[in-house]
Amino acid sequence: MVVTDLAAISKTNQPLHFGFLLLPNFSLIGFSSAIEPLRMANWVSGNNLYETVTISAEGAAVASSCGASVQVDTALDQIPPLDALFVVGASPVARTGNESVIAWLRQQDKNQQIALGGIGTGSYLLACAGLLEGYRATIHWWDIASLREEFPQTIVSNHLFEIDSNRFTCSGGTAAMDMMLFLIGKHHGLELASAISEQFVCERIRPGEDPQRAPLKVRIGTSHSKLVEAVTLMEANIEEPLSTDDLAFHVGVSRRHLERLFKKHLQSVPSKYYLQLRLERARQLLQQTDKAIAQVGLSCGFATASHFSTTYRSHFGVTPRQERQQLLNEK
Incomplete structure (x- = not known):
């Protein structure tokens, strides 16, 4: 893995701002596995290490794949400055209907200060926007073959997560927690990441190179x-x-x-x-x-x-x- 400056940043007095763009029919487990470690980092440390904002295309509530709706903080055209934006993809992958989001993502690539990430099939939208060309990336194992075929310039792995420069992608599900714990460990030390893992009763923090599927x-x-x-x-x-x-x-x-x-x-x-x-x-x-x-x-x-x-x-x-x-x- 090539770790970006954001991933390797040392402990700072300023909180990092992470945004989560929820697509219709998004994976609730992927979203919660990504955002909850950030909340827990603040609680365990007693400091405001991370601030999060939830986003939808129009600012309206978004229904997840299990039917539960989530109220969001803001719309795409009103988001505050962010250090990283994660696209939480639909389950199953949505191949149409997100053209405006894809166009918006292309614009964000011009902002070199923001890292862009995909959770589960969110990686597909990043690829559609041309933002994964030449990068190592991953997606849920069910969609790996099609991502490789449709976007041959992307180096697609079957790993739990990939961090390559300012691109953060994971396979979704509980792998989102592993990715966030990895980032927290880089930001604020392995001791904090381990303490968060214990709070969530996780047996271990899995490295990104672990395969998605059982042997x-x-x-x-x-x-x-x-x-x-x-x-x-x-x-x-x-x-x-x-x-x-x-x-x-x-x-x-x-x-x-x-x-x-x-x-x-x-x-x-x-x-x-x-x-x-x-x-x-x-x-x-x-x-x-x-x-x-x-x-x-x-x-x-x-x-x-x-x-x-x-x-x-x-x-x-x-x-x-x-x-x-x-x-x-x-x-």
């Missing part, structure tokens, strides 16, 4: 090294799938032994499990990108559009075209 062996429910290796190969070769024989060869077991491992631990066979992974990736791309349906199929290892459509419908009960249309109707 594969946890997700698939087994630590069998050969099986983990095989699934890892599958996940890394979605566009050009490997045959079961190839998987067995690379893992160093016989085909029959590999099939027994999948049957015993995953209640499936390698080909079926692999197909499910590819279809889940296809569904993700259909929902999160504007890629042509045929291109989505090719990206997930389907040689023809008809094969992709038939297989997708058999698995999900709708065709890829119907899947995308349903998403558009919901919007």
Whole structure:
């Protein structure tokens, strides 16, 4: 990580001013995980170390993804001077309807005194505004693939959070707390950050480099090294799938032994499990990108559009075209 001056600032008598821009359908857990450590820093230290302001585009209350509304302090065109502004993104990501906010963010880039951050899918809006080009950044794991594809000039990681110069991004959820505790530690010392963590009954302050998702062996429910290796190969070769024989060869077991491992631990066979992974990736791309349906199929290892459509419908009960249309109707 390249730590900006704001992140590395020493203890000061002047409070830092952080703003939180709440988008419609924003993640309440991401927002609270970010703002609560700042409040607690003031309470534990007995000093006014941070001042926060909540913002919406028009200054009106904003409904979160769980339906709870939050009253904000001000509108975009009335915000006071800030040291950092964090965009708290929608859940799921909002790909339209925030054009005015994106234009406003572009203007803020001219202000070199303000750091810009994204919490969860807030990173997507920063990318849309061209503010993450050449920067390391992260976003919720569900949106990593689409962010990489749509914004190839952004160095997208799967880390909990990234701090690169004056860009602060995190994957959302409780990772926002880890990012804020990291910043508090840089501003006012690790002892204060640890005391805040204890107040929130956090087992530890996770470093930014920690991965967002649980290790594969946890997700698939087994630590069998050969099986983990095989699934890892599958996940890394979605566009050009490997045959079961190839998987067995690379893992160093016989085909029959590999099939027994999948049957015993995953209640499936390698080909079926692999197909499910590819279809889940296809569904993700259909929902999160504007890629042509045929291109989505090719990206997930389907040689023809008809094969992709038939297989997708058999698995999900709708065709890829119907899947995308349903998403558009919901919007």
